[in-house]
Amino acid sequence: MDMEATKIVLDEQDMPRQWYNIQADLPTPIPPPLGSDGKPISPDDLASVFPMNIIEQEVSTERWITIPEPVREMLTLWRPSPLYRAKRLEAALGTPAKIYYKNEGVSPAGSHKPNTAIAQAYYNKEFGIRYLTTETGAGQWGSALAMSCKLVGIECKVFMVRISFDQKPFRKIMMKTWGAECIASPSPLTAVGRKILAEQPDTPGSLGIAISEAIEQAVEREDTRYALGSVLNHVMLHQTIIGLEAKKQFEKISRSPDIVIGCAGGGSNFAGISFPFIYDKIHGRDMRIIATEPEACPTLTRGPYIYDAGDVAKMTPLLAMHSLGHGFIPPAIHAGGLRYHGMAPLVSHVLKHNLIEATALPQTECYEAALLFAHTEGFIPAPETSHAIAQTIREAKQAREEGKEKVILMNWSGHGLMDLQGYDAFMSGRLEDYPLPDELLQQSLAAVRDHPKI
Amino acid sequence: MDMEATKIVLDEQDMPRQWYNIQADLPTPIPPPLGSDGKPISPDDLASVFPMNIIEQEVSTERWITIPEPVREMLTLWRPSPLYRAKRLEAALGTPAKIYYKNEGVSPAGSHKPNTAIAQAYYNKEFGIRYLTTETGAGQWGSALAMSCKLVGIECKVFMVRISFDQKPFRKIMMKTWGAECIASPSPLTAVGRKILAEQPDTPGSLGIAISEAIEQAVEREDTRYALGSVLNHVMLHQTIIGLEAKKQFEKISRSPDIVIGCAGGGSNFAGISFPFIYDKIHGRDMRIIATEPEACPTLTRGPYIYDAGDVAKMTPLLAMHSLGHGFIPPAIHAGGLRYHGMAPLVSHVLKHNLIEATALPQTECYEAALLFAHTEGFIPAPETSHAIAQTIREAKQAREEGKEKVILMNWSGHGLMDLQGYDAFMSGRLEDYPLPDELLQQSLAAVRDHPKI
Known part of the structure; x- marks a missing residue:
């Protein structure tokens, strides 16, 4: 076996001191978000939802943005994360490829989500905000924000989709352990929640409803704002620490990746690993960069690049992005974090410029890949992460067939210890694939035909 | 805030190449295990239960035992584990003490258990064994052995106490994910299981029954052996990699601990962190070393040092150890890994020689400590680990009151992500303490009065 180390670690003083803002290097600027009147929105239009220091990051085109020292200090609770060489997986595959994975599962919440949750909690606190609201589906984002608010010292309220609230008690306890209030959505706390409960007392809830409730509570109080775990530019920015660390780690072993892979739901972990490498690609380095999504929710591979809303109720501005239509309800695949109808505008934009590729995979192939990973490397991946593994x-x-010693880097976005039911279903043969029927897609897209064109 | 790094990391090449065997340095040798005839057993008496290469380690008095290269290679999947400085916890306590914790939660199974599971699986495979059997209560050990057998390439069968099997589905899925067969105990697969099921079809099972089933299946087949996750000498040996790494990490920052703390159930994580430091203490360095146990199961603090059996059914040899009596059934505290009537003979022996101290803590104090830890350092500790935190x-x-800048090292034996129900119970005010009534203890000890004296 290869004598290279299994893990390439960085000392804390080598942790990046700035985030990388890809907006400084795009071939064309991203189209602006539009208001309901079809006109570009201004930063002030967002001021009741987000604090101004975050809005400034959202629209910044500065290439490097300094990570505040208190944020760096909190990130060192688990960062820099180790870059692993998956030697045992390589051996099992009999491939000449060298497979590296960036282990973001080492965070207290078990995923990459705290990278931005810490920063968002910090900026809100700095701006004088005392309460953050958010929504969560399976609970990965909600628990990351709960932890971050506790570390920073502000309050956190999480609206959790009722069906997950009932079915996933452990994520709920995690949030409570970190001091957050976790509420089943729809709830009687908001006007939108009360309205829906009156009409459908037994509704399982949805991410769209939970977002509406969280935003409603944020905008009605001076000291409260809303936090989003993906999609927006500032979230991508905060996640670039992943790829920036990986570049330093590759420098340590005098290698660089030929292929970079991340799974993509809203786009944040993919952006985190890939944007710093896209910088190199823009500046001439030959490299493939692949975003991998579920075939059940094929936003990048089959959704058009359009102006669409970020939520079902259209409370957000219209964003220029790949979308399956804001009314699209993905089937109940286990990778809850990849069940989103849209895609980060920045990720959509780099695809438009052919800086990245996209693939869509069936969940059974992903679980098979996840099992092989757990059997060789030990760690049990999250269902979302399994998509990156399957593509890897x-x-x-392919490298084996071509006899080429390619260097592959994947983002191992999180562990699966809180999501083991999916493994059980797969191993028991109870798991189905859900290729998206074209007619369903067209139906969903019909509803957004009148949106402004990009 | 202190400019020292939050994490002290070691490169893989600095991972220890030998385990430390404290038997080489004890002031007196440990009393031998006795057979049912009251006479010392020979290595051959154990040959149907354990492979001979492990039995040799069990009785070895060599100070340093080389870690086989394939074991080292598998350990690098997560080792060396980081040594953390808990600066935010220190700040919350306003203490001049410097608190360090060795994070064993970074292993794929989430605890220190794989340190010995990997080694045991490896030695069994080397000896030609194809199947390992074991028992598990809450599932921490069973999942560690499941993973290790899969990595090594042998089969694993885990008898899981029925009540845990039914109440903790996730640990069961973990084991299945790593390819192990997990069976509710008592089971119809063994004579002892069938007998108990016939008499009490609705029994919740017990660790004692599960051990009996696992041993029965091990001894009846040539290609099968049994593995134990704590108590025995070779298990303590394999865990010393924790303390050996910690010593190297302290050397890197030119410090050394004044106090070393570990929780103690069977004794393995405590031995792992402390034995390498006890070496220093034996050789003249002034230091306090503290084993912390639940007041509900106060083996070291209130159990006498006697010859007693390791299991309820007395299938094991008699071991010289602190014990509450092999028939003792601890109350249902959440720290399942600390619910054991006995204590590793080596740990018992160093207490007898006053090389360590022991304390017993109520579980509510431990959960309060765990919450403070999660709120300051982010990571959610296992209920077992919370005992080490509470003592820390x-x-x-105390250091604050004395105004002394003491250096404290604790073993952070694992994360609590699979054991969140206890947190929920504590936060909801549903958790009780169980100080052990003296008359219950005397009752339990009455049953072992006829055992040979040490």
């Missing part, structure tokens, strides 16, 4: 395995097999 | 906080407060 495809590429490693 | 006691010592840090």
Whole structure:
């Protein structure tokens, strides 16, 4: 076996001191978000939802943005995260490819989400905000924000989709352990919640409803704002610490990746690993960068690049992005974090410029990949992460067929210890794939035909 | 805030190449295990239960035992584990003490248990064994062995106490994910299981029954052996990698601990962190070393040092150890890993020689400590680990009162993500303490009065 170390670690003083803002290097600027009147919105239009220091980051085109020292200090609770060489997986595949994975599962919440949650909690506190509201589906984002608010010292209220609230008690306890209030959505706390409960007392809830409730509570109080775990530019920015660390780690071993892979739901972990490498690609380095999504929710591969809303109720501005239509309800695949109808505008934009590729995979192939990973490398991946693993395995097999020693880097976005039911279903043969029927897609897109064109 | 790094990391090449065997340095040898005839057993007497290469380690008095290269390679999947400086916890306590914790929660199974599971699986495979059996209560050990057997390439069968099997589905899925067979105990697969099921079809099971089933299946087949996750000498040996790493990490920052703390159930994580430091203590360095146990199961603090069996059914040899009596059934505290009537003979022996101290803590104090830890350092500790944290906080407060800058090291034996129900119970005010009534203890000890004397 290869004598190279299994883990490439960085000392804390080598943790990046700035985030990388890809907006400084895009071939064309991203189209602006539009208000309901079809006109570009101004920063002030967002001021009741987000604090101004975050809005400034959202629209900034500065290439490097300094990470505040208190944020760096909190990130060192688990960062820099180790870069792993998956030697045992390589051996099992009999591939000449060298497979590296960036282990974001080492955070207290078990995923990459705290990278931005810490920063968002910090900026809100600095701006004088005392309460943050958010929504969560399976609970990964809600628990990351709960922890971050506790570390920073502000309050956190999480609206959790009722069906997950009932079915996933452990994520709920995690949030409570970190001091957050976790509420089943729809709830009687908001006007929108009360309205829906009156009409459908037994509704399982939805992410769209939970977002509406969280925003409603944020805008009605001076000391309260809303936090989003993906999609927006500032979230992508905060996640670039992943790729920036990976670049330093590759420098330590005098290698660089030929292929960079991340799974993509809203786009934040993919952006985090890939944007710093896209910088190199823009500046001439040959490299493939692949975003991998579920075939059940094929936003980048089959959704058009359009102006669409970020939520079902259209409370957000219209964003220029790949979308399956804001009314699209993805089937109940286990990778809850990848069940989103849209895609970060920045990720959509780099795809438009052919700086990245996208693939869509069936969940059974992903679980098979996840099992092989757990059997060789030990760590049990999150269902979202399994999509990156499955694509990595495809590429490693391709390298074997071509006899090429490619260097593959994937973002191992989180562990699966809170999501083991999906493994059970897969191993028991109870898991189905859900290729999206074209007619369903067209139906969903019909509802957004009148949106402004990009 | 202190400019020292939050994490002291070691490169893989600095991972220890030998385990430390404290048997080489004990002031007196440990009393031998006795058979049912009251006479010392020979290595051959154990040959149907354990492979001979492990039995040799069990009785070895060599100070340093080389870690086989394939074991080292597998350990690098997560080792060396980081040594953390808990600066935010120190600040919350306002203590001049410097608190360090060794994070064993970074392993794929989430605890220190794989340190020995990997080694045991490896030695069994080397000896030609194809199946390992074991028992598990809450599932921490069973999942560690499941993973290790899969990595090594042998089969694993885990008898899980029925009540845990039914109440903790996630640990069961973890084991299945790593390819192990997990069976509710008592089971119809063994004579002892069938007998108990016939008499009490609705029994919740017990660790004692599960051990009996696992041993029965191990001894009846040539290619099968049994693995134990704590108590025995070779298990303590394999865990010393924790303390050996910690010593190297302290050397890097030119410090050394004044106090070393670990929780103690069977004794393995405590031995792992402390034995390498006890070496220093034996050789003249002044230091306090504290084993912390639940007041509900106060083996070291209130159990006498006697010859007693390791299991309820007395299938094991008699071991010289602190014990509450092999028939003792601890109350249902959440720290399942600390619910054991006995204590590793080696740990018992160093207490007898006053090389360590022991304390017993109520579980509510431990959960309060765990919450403070999660609120300051982010990571949510296992209920077992919370005992080490609570003792650390006691010592840090003492340092504050004395105005002394003590250096405290604790073993953070695992994360609590699979054990969140206890947090929920504590936060909801549903958790009780169970100080052990003296008359219950005397009752339990009455049953072992006829055992040979040490």
